[in-house]
Amino acid sequence: DDTAPLNYFLHAAGPAAAPTLTLGWIFTAICTAVCVIVAVLLIAGIVRRRPELPARGLIHTSGMRWIVIGVGVSTLVLAAMLAHALVTLERVATPPATPALTITVTAYDWWWKVAYDDSPDPARRFVTANEIHIPTGEPVRIVLRSADVIHAFWVPRLAGKTQTIPGQTNEQWVQADAPGVYRGQCTQFCGAQHAHMAFEVVAQDRAAFSAWLDRQARPVASDTSSLAGHKLFVDKCAGCHAIRGTDANGMQAPDLTHLNSRRLIAAGALKNTPQNQLDWIAHAQSIKPESLMPSIALTSDEAEKLSAYLATLN
Amino acid sequence: MNRRNPNMRVPEHGRAPFAGETQQRLQRLWETEPGWRGWLSTVDHKSIGLRYLVTAFVFLLMGGVEALIMRVQLARPDATVLTPAQYSQLFTMHGVTMIFLYALPVLSGFSNYIWPLVLGARDMAFPRLNALSYWLFLFAGVFLYASFPFGQAPNAGWFNYVPLAGLEYNSGPNIDIYALGMVLLGISTTVGSANFVVTLLRMRAPGMSIDRVPVLVWGTLTASGGNLLAVPAVSLAFLLLWFDRQFGTHFFDVLNGGRPLLWQHLFWMFAHPWVYAIVLPAMGIVSDALPVFCRRPLVGYTPVALSTVATMVIGFIVWIHHMFATGIPALALAFFGSASMVIAIPSAVATFAWLATLWTGRPVFKTPFYFFAGFILLFVIGGVSGVMTAAVPLDWQLNETYFVVAHLHYVLLGINVFPVIGGVYYWFPKFTGRMMSERLGKLGFWTMFIGFNLGFFPMHIAGLLGMPRRIYTYAPDMGWNTVNLLTSIGSFVFALGVLVFIVDVAWSYRRGPLAGANPWDAPTLEWSVASPPPPYNFATLPFVASRHPLWEDRLDTPSGAARSQLDEGYILDHGREALATTPLEARPDAILRMPSDSFAPFVLGVFAACLFGAMALHAWTGCALSIVGCAASLIAWLWPERALHQREPEGVKVHGGAHG
Amino acid sequence: MAEPLGAYDPSRALPVGSVGRRPGGYWGMWTLIGTEAALFGYLIFSYLYLYSQSGTHWPPEGLPKIAPAAWNTVVLLSSSGFVWLCERFVVRGRPKHAACAMLVAIVLGIVFVGVQLKEWRDHPYGPSTHLYGSLYFTITGFHMAHVIVGLVVLTLLLVWTALAYFDEARHAPLTIGGMYWHFVDIVWLFIFSTLYLSPFVL
């Protein structure tokens, strides 16, 4: 759904989320019914006509039957709800088959590092940021770490959330049954830019996914280092950012090797267009106040060169 | 003088006619000195109770204004009214203020005022401790706000997860203030709770056996017991955090084996019982006062009282439902999720008891009734959303979204704010001797009720649409615009209702029509004394023979059954005296000498506040001096009175006298 | 009025003031003990939780030396015995004996503090050396703080006993203060088991 990309209550896209969706609707129905019944009893109890007060004033009929019946029925309903919840838990807690693919996601203030590091071949291991690609139709294991504070990894249409906790490795699994882009969001308050800590999961069929893997595993074409922008980048950006295959190898910020292959930048804050890239570089602190990337003042000449260089990061 | 036997005395028994000599003597004994000295030294539970209420309402307004500012920011997408830093401080202080400085203290206010009156006692068991508890609450509140004007208020959310709250990511004074303020406040809560527990055990009128106390008393008792066991967890957590921040210990320091989850465990082991502590007394208010307006006793007193206790007991084994997403194994989650659902059963007991009372009674449509009846619906809506989050897989979606924000406001406002305001309408005549306005009352109720639902119901939808909590803004294309606008509008409508209430209080305080002793024709002991009650509460201590001493003539009391006696009883007037009774059956047990007004609580409170201030400022000499000051005031406070025997008139001493 | 008063007979004499178990302070002390017990419970929980998560063996420096702490345990427990004796002496009307017993209790308490301080000094680590050190010093430090408060209380009780504030019928502060001291001692048993004994079995 375009208008509410995190809406998990209408659209579940895989077996880690679908049983919960059913559970949610059934619970909602029961809970709504409980509220309606209580509201009706309440209003009826208030407006109901009653005989005049007897001479002796107060009545003392017991009414205990209400409690017995009300609590009895509630207990049965709750027991059924609990059973359904436990069955659903069983179904979504672990994947039906052992995942073939493992991705390590590390949360940073305020972006996501995504590492495809389970390949036996070191040349096919790589790191990217804020955009996770998965193959459709199969469970994928996500290993969750944190580089600083607690965050939470949540792609509502694919699965529930799990905190990323420093000093601890958590895990969850996701599976997308259909190709598409599924938005994710950090849901544990993690400081100033918790609001802008989104990411995307792009589900592709196996072939497209493999092609993507191949492209991402490649470092940049080396000939771009002759560009004037490259030198600028190494001066101003490489302390934080890495571009594989160049001497830019900063570690505490998103890897930019294939920057232009991504749909969004700055953890979902902006669409990835050349103009937005420049806006971001010049005004990071007003787009994402307190983010760990400084606003970098560039002359228009520098901006042009840098932009030309960034345009090569495909 | 015979030293082998305690002083025994047959207490005078009789009547004390209005304005008669006895009453005048009691008045002189119990009166608080006028002027600032009396103001600082009073130990009268009624003054202390009112102070608690007024202070808590001031905090409600402060927390409310903070919320309204947040709602302005969130009304539209991409708003820039607030910076992220300001927003973090606002929602943190909003939560802290509401949960710690409003929700429990306001109930302590009611209980302080009402308890001795409904129990037929002259005061609480420890009047000076009571005063101390108030002063510490006030000072802790001021302390928690001390850094707010400098833009350095606590900013990591009310549950303050580490490492975000650790030194590395939060190096200002913000978190130190929160940590120390919470420890100070914890002392206040603890001494207050101890006082309630002992008051219940010892200070009931003769004959008021444990199965005759009002449900409010059960609620506060349960909450106090819960607090005694739960508060140490959070005090410890905050101390450990402070040690980490100040002295380089490693409890939460990941690099050296510390564990962020230790914080979450300690915090929620406290905070879940706590959320019940801040509603059980309020549910007690409804269980006692709703029946008055239904003109019949509560249906199912015993099950309701037991369900109160059961809620708290189960409440101690559900803390992990706040940690479902932390990677704890599914089997453990299944257990804690199940316990969280089971807790709905005692709530069902109370819900159906109220409904039955309503159905089998004959409602009288006064303002308090509106608030209590409205409460029932809000309680159920808030409760069932809790049940939804208790389902582990569902909570993996709902957790940390606005759905939880909706849940917590439905339960907190529904079960705390609505009964509290209803309770103010109900007891205002007792507090002040004047009635509040029915017209403004109903207007205020409908404004609040509509505003509340308009404001907070859409939060459920926002949560289901994926809106996370604690975001200072959101993009326009997330589908959250409408729900947020509605919420903001509703919040302001609700605030308007609160404003109507405040206006009503201010107006009625001076101009309200005079209320008699028992304007609602209510059945419990507080309505047997004048409005407002005299400083000594009861000239003759009542004897209680049923749960509804003032309704005995009208209920189907079996003929020949004992009747309560309200105008004749013990007159203890050899000084400030009160009667101690046995814990279960409430048989007279001893004559207690109650302390007179004293500066010790205030002085001790000031020294304690200085101690925490000095700790925050790292003024270690100041700390040492404050500790000495605390110790000195405590010793002065506790110094035993050797002179007791001599003060006793010789004639009344009697030998022996077993107690039974 | 001839109404039946059911539970009580208004002509019965009642004790005045704080006597035996009747004073509020006695019950108040139980609430204090309850909440303090919870506090130490949470401390021990923290220790066990962090230990279970640590994956290493504690203490990192090797198994603790039991002997000094064990003797110190005996010292503390016997101190409790003397506090109890003091109260018994007061009840029997022997105030001098009582004061002596209390004095012995205080001395034993001070010995405990001294031994504990020496233990602290002898450890090669401090509260900020490693996680175990943080826990060790915090737990024993909390307890030490309670012992010191307890010693102040005992000293006051000694003064009051010596000044003959108490007699056979009226000695509630002794009962109440004594309860606190017994509590501090019992808590030590749990701490001792956790910090000194559990490393041998866990």
Ligand code: HEA
């Ligand atoms: C004010 C007090 C209060 C009360 C009374 C409750 C009551 C309940 N709460 Fe709530 N809760 C909070 C305050 C409270 N809560 C707060 C402040 C938070 C958020 C903290 C934060 O993160 O900031 C929270 C969060 C919270 C969570 C964590 C959500 C998350 O963060 O992911 C959970 C999960 O299980 C939960 C569950 C429950 C349950 C099961 C109840 C039950 O007790 C409710 C029982 C009542 C009923 C169910 C209604 C009456 C019953 C019937 C009419 C019978 C019929 C009913 C059925 C058949 C369903 N609560």
Ligand code: HEA
């Ligand atoms: C008892 C508890 C309580 C109460 C009463 C309230 C009341 C309100 N709350 Fe609060 N809320 C919490 C407890 C409470 N809240 C908690 C615990 C949190 C979680 C915090 C966290 O995440 O750490 C929270 C979080 C929270 C959020 C989520 C923030 C976020 O996650 O980003 C929001 C957002 O809308 C909100 C809004 C409101 C509103 C609009 C009110 C309204 O009801 C307020 C109504 C206004 C008033 C009562 C004031 C009336 C003022 C006047 C009449 C003006 C007159 C002024 C003078 C006379 C000076 N609250």
Ligand code: CUA
């Ligand atoms: Cu990361 Cu919130």
Ligand SMILES: [Cu+2]
């Ligand atoms: Cu809870």
